[in-house]
Amino acid sequence: MTVTLYGIANCDKVKSARRFLDENGIAHVFHDYRKNGVDAALLTRFVEAFDWQALVNTRGTTWRKLDEATRERVTDAASAIAVLEQHPAAIKRPILQADRQWLIGFDPADWRMLS
Numbered sequence: 001m002t003v004t005l006y007g008i009a010n011c012d013k014v015k016s017a018r019r020f021l022d023e024n025g026i027a028h029v030f031h032d033y034r035k036n037g038v039d040a041a042l043l044t045r046f047v048e049a050f051d052w053q054a055l056v057n058t059r060g061t062t063w064r065k066l067d068e069a070t071r072e073r074v075t076d077a078a079s080a081i082a083v084l085e086q087h088p089a090a091i092k093r094p095i096l097q098a099d100r101q102w103l104i105g106f107d108p109a110d111w112r113m114l115s
Contacts, residue, residue: 003028003114006042007093009035017094017106026114033088043081046095049102052077055084055092062089 005021007014009032021028046055056074057063063071066087074080084091096103098114 001099001114002097004031004097005029006031006033006038006046006091006095006097008033008089011093013106014094017096017111020106020108020111021114024114033091038085038088038091040081040085043084043091046091047077047081049097050104052080054104056080057090057092060090060092062087066090 003021003026005014005017005028007017007030009015009030018028018030020026043055066083070083074083092104094104094106096111096114103110
């Protein structure tokens with residue numbers, strides 16, 4: 001099984017997810033948005049796996065700090081991709097891809113099926 005974890009290294013939820021994977025012996029690759037970047041192609045894959053509304057972290061600091069006009073401009077998948085490409089910290093995290101299965105957010109109960 002190929003497992004890729006997407007997120008930002010200093011995010012508490014991502015840290016918990018990485019610890020879970022390590023403690024359960026699940027080999028994985030970590031894709032840090034800040035170091036490895038995030039482009040429209042990757043965001044499109046995320047949107048295909050999840051609804052675009054689930055992808056936007058509207059409760060996070062990055063989203064709340066965006067100006068109102070930018071936030072209001074996000075009305076569909078294309079506009080969400082455009083904003084998230086410029087502000088990857090506004091992507092809900094972590095995102096995990098295990099072969100063809102995708103998970104968003106960290107919930108140990110959901111992630112147990114990986115081990």
